[in-house]
């Protein structure tokens with residue numbers, strides 16, 4: 264994985280906009296003191312309590328190489344605490360039949376004392392231009408609020424399902440594979456998780472690779488994780504002895520009615536069609552568990568076809584993985600298509616980064632080539648960069664976007680057929 268190095272240049276327009284207001288902007292990962300202050304401000308921005316010394320040390324160890332930016336107000340009572348933060352790194356994003364290097368963004372906060380003065384607009388606008396300049400074809404993030412990022416050209420490309428499953432009502436009618444389930448220590452789980460996740464990620468549009476240090480939060484394998492001892496890990500091993508799946512969960516006891524306790528599924532990674540039902544069947548058979556709560560599932564889970572009573576699962580759908588194309592040709596050429604066609608796309612971009620008129624040609628092999636379209640060419644589809652980003656993984660149909668008034672085309676069915684995918688996009692975690 265290549266990363267946008269933390270010493271990459273800032274966007275000059277961003278620096279001017281920020282300094283004209285009397286603030287400064289700089290990387291926080293230049294000293295332990297600045298990193299600690301940056302991390303504390305991010306905690307406050309996300310309504311968490313002050314990090315402990317142990318948590319600050321763990322953060323420092325794991326994030327020195329990422330791009331952590333702070334905007335500083337010299338007039339503030341504690342000037343070393345940033346008034347705005349943003350963190351970014353290079354992530355590998357799966358698209359249908361391929362992958363792209365994404366400028367992954369997280370930890371975006373503006374202090375309540377400085378909100379709605381345009382700091383986010385300057386910082387994110389500048390970082391997206393810097394990322395495009397550095398060669399990233401796309402940016403991605405998961406959101407605290409749906410209403411923030413559309414204006415920057417982001418749109419949800421992979422949705423997520425939250426489910427509450429009534430265990431005794433569900434009834435298992437799915438496969439019952441051979442192979443075995445065993446408990447692991449958290450350290451053992453941590454050791455196999457990344458390889459399993461990468462096997463899954465390769466075939467699932469919308470997934471990104473996991474930042475190495477982030478697994479320690481999942482498994483509680485560093486001292487700073489609260490209630491790490493509550494985390495349980497099981498693996499599925501095939502009859503041939505290969506580890507093909509992992510489930511990570513905690514349990515909330517029902518103290519007045521033990522058999523009605525709740526299992527909170529933290530991560531579910533099944534790399535084969537045997538591991539998947541084997542692990543779900545195990546979870547649905549646990550004594551004393553009345554309810555399973557799970558989130559970041561696919562909106563198209565095979566599980567719904569493996570339980571006798573569909574209404575045992577109450578499912579709600581959320582926008583989850585937001586994408587923002589920064590280079591139209593590179594993004595469209597990275598994925599594969601199931602049909603041959605030629606389209607002229609007219610793409611508008613509110614930030615002026617990636618718009619233009621493009622000629623997309625797809626070949627029998629599934630590969631695409633994109634070149635600038637003649638200015639006289641009539642567009643087959645006119646859309647914004649957000650709508651193109653939403654369609655890239657095949658998660659939303661051009662017909663739906665046309666009916667919503669979000670794109671214009673004389674033949675949206677044709678556009679929809681070209682962009683359709685066979686695997687429902689999913690991102691199985693937050694970042």
Ligand SMILES: CC(=O)SCCNC(=O)CCNC(=O)[C@H](O)C(C)(C)COP(=O)(O)OP(=O)(O)OC[C@H]1O[C@@H](n2cnc3c(N)ncnc32)[C@H](O)[C@@H]1OP(=O)(O)O
Pocket residue numbers: 308309368369370371372373374377378379380381382383384385404405406407408410411414
């Ligand atoms: C990837 C992630 O990290 S997601 C996490 C986002 N962060 C949070 O939720 C933490 C709490 N919130 C905050 O820190 C801040 O309110 C932020 C970062 C969301 C916004 O920062 P601000 O500096 O206030 O935004 P800024 O003034 O630049 O506003 C830019 C535009 O976004 C709009 N906007 C800002 N915040 C919101 C919001 N929460 N909901 C809807 N619109 C918003 C503004 O109205 C403005 O619109 P306009 O340009 O059309 O007039």
